[in-house]
Amino acid sequence: xxxxxxxxxxxxxxxxxxxxxxxxxxxxxxxxxxxxxxxxxxxxxxxxxxxxxxxxxxxxxxxxxxxxxxxxxxxxxxxxxxxxxxxxxxxxxxxxxxxxxxxxxxxxxxxxxxxxxxxxxxxxxxxxxxxxxxxxxxxxxxxxxxxxxxxxxxxxxxxxxxxxxxxxxxxxxxxxxxxxxxxxxxxxxxxxxxxxxxxxxxxxxxxxxxxxxxxxxxxxxxxxxxxxxxxxxxxxxxxxxxxxxxxxxxxxxxxxxxxxxxxxxxxxxxxxxxxxxxxxxxxxxxxxxxxxxxxxxxxxxxxxxxxxxxxxxxxxxxxxxxxxxxxxxxxxxxxxxxxxxx
Amino acid sequence: xxxxxxxxxxxxxxxxxxxxxxxxxxxxxxxxxxxxxxxxxxxxxxxxxxxxxxxxxxxxxxxxxxxxxxxxxxxxxxxxxxxxxxxxxxxxxxxxxxxxxxxx
Numbered sequence: 001x002x003x004x005x006x007x008x009x010x011x012x013x014x015x016x017x018x019x020x021x022x023x024x025x026x027x028x029x030x031x032x033x034x035x036x037x038x039x040x041x042x043x044x045x046x047x048x049x050x051x052x053x054x055x056x057x058x059x060x061x062x063x064x065x066x067x068x069x070x071x072x073x074x075x076x077x078x079x080x081x082x083x084x085x086x087x088x089x090x091x092x093x094x095x096x097x098x099x100x101x102x103x104x105x106x107x108x109x110x111x112x113x114x115x116x117x118x119x120x121x122x123x124x125x126x127x128x129x130x131x132x133x134x135x136x137x138x139x140x141x142x143x144x145x146x147x148x149x150x151x152x153x154x155x156x157x158x159x160x161x162x163x164x165x166x167x168x169x170x171x172x173x174x175x176x177x178x179x180x181x182x183x184x185x186x187x188x189x190x191x192x193x194x195x196x197x198x199x200x201x202x203x204x205x206x207x208x209x210x211x212x213x214x215x216x217x218x219x220x221x222x223x224x225x226x227x228x229x230x231x232x233x234x235x236x237x238x239x240x241x242x243x244x245x246x247x248x249x250x251x252x253x254x255x256x257x258x259x260x261x262x263x264x265x266x267x268x269x270x271x272x273x274x275x276x277x278x279x280x281x282x283x284x285x286x287x288x289x290x291x292x293x294x295x296x297x298x299x300x301x302x303x304x305x306x307x308x309x310x311x312x313x314x315x316x317x318x319x320x321x322x323x324x325x326x327x328x329x330x331x332x333x334x335x336x337x338x339x340x341x342x
Numbered sequence: 343x344x345x346x347x348x349x350x351x352x353x354x355x356x357x358x359x360x361x362x363x364x365x366x367x368x369x370x371x372x373x374x375x376x377x378x379x380x381x382x383x384x385x386x387x388x389x390x391x392x393x394x395x396x397x398x399x400x401x402x403x404x405x406x407x408x409x410x411x412x413x414x415x416x417x418x419x420x421x422x423x424x425x426x427x428x429x430x431x432x433x434x435x436x437x438x439x440x441x442x443x444x445x446x
Binding site for chain 1: 380381382384386387388389410411413414415417418419421444445446
């Protein structure tokens, strides 16, 4: 059964810096926004790839980190009360009879709006999958890249691969449930939180879990089952018996389902009209790193500019009866009311 | 003109002109060889992973802890694995040879 649709003015696909600033520009022209992102947090690449890295080319912000930029943008758009639908991928897009669009996400959220803005950067972040023979047919059966329900791993002979927080957190959480657990990492040094690393080392010393240094090079077992993994280290190859593998090799970006939305694409980038940032489909806009246009620069500041122009045209779809008058936040009491300062 | 040699994933070798001050990732990317370099060169992903030809390893500055940590997200990491965005090209590296690691 379809979930009750959420009706709004604009659905923004991607909660990175450009998607966030689009909320501001849309808000100034009375457009309410809902945002969808496959990450479990707000900020896109700024939050996932480089939260602690410095950015020096945001106008009038001489230096900030990816996370600080995200936090500042969230503060700036707060008056417009955007709603976020996180940990879900924008999956299906359909045109409704009245010309509006219906977007359905991977967890079944249904959003309907006259305008859609694709601010998806380089695509959605998805788990890196093991490029090994037999990985595809085992996925979801004996090979997993995420834990949906802990109980799925009860009484399993589990191998967990990786050295970051996900790998260590799940090692600690699943150890009491699993029949056996072995952690595999390419080096004896872990980038996860020191506290988790210490707890993991205690489990290793007490014999509750095994730790193997090496990389997984083979999946063994018939069909979709697993009876061992092969690991390779400078010392040679070894087999670790198991029936389930949980692999945490970080996230990668891929275009995903939006490639099938019928938009004009060039080399996985969306073609737009340069004056309005509208795509080949009426009411669907694209801004930020995901677009291609002459002279396009993949800079956050370029995406901000694109968001402002997009909002001008989007206004015509959302409020066709209204004439838009161009105003400045500095002088317009009307805009200042929207921002909650007048 | 200085240059580097890059072996792609099909085993084909490409001789590329190399500008001092550019990273090896940038040289590969600007020559349109397939390198994802998702984070753009700030050592925040592992999608510019290359294998450095053994004789050149000693001539490179050692990888930072940060680079070594990021390599955890790469696949088929070897002793000669490096992130090419972290190798700055200079004249002494004229002739450097690297191989693109498998896509992951």
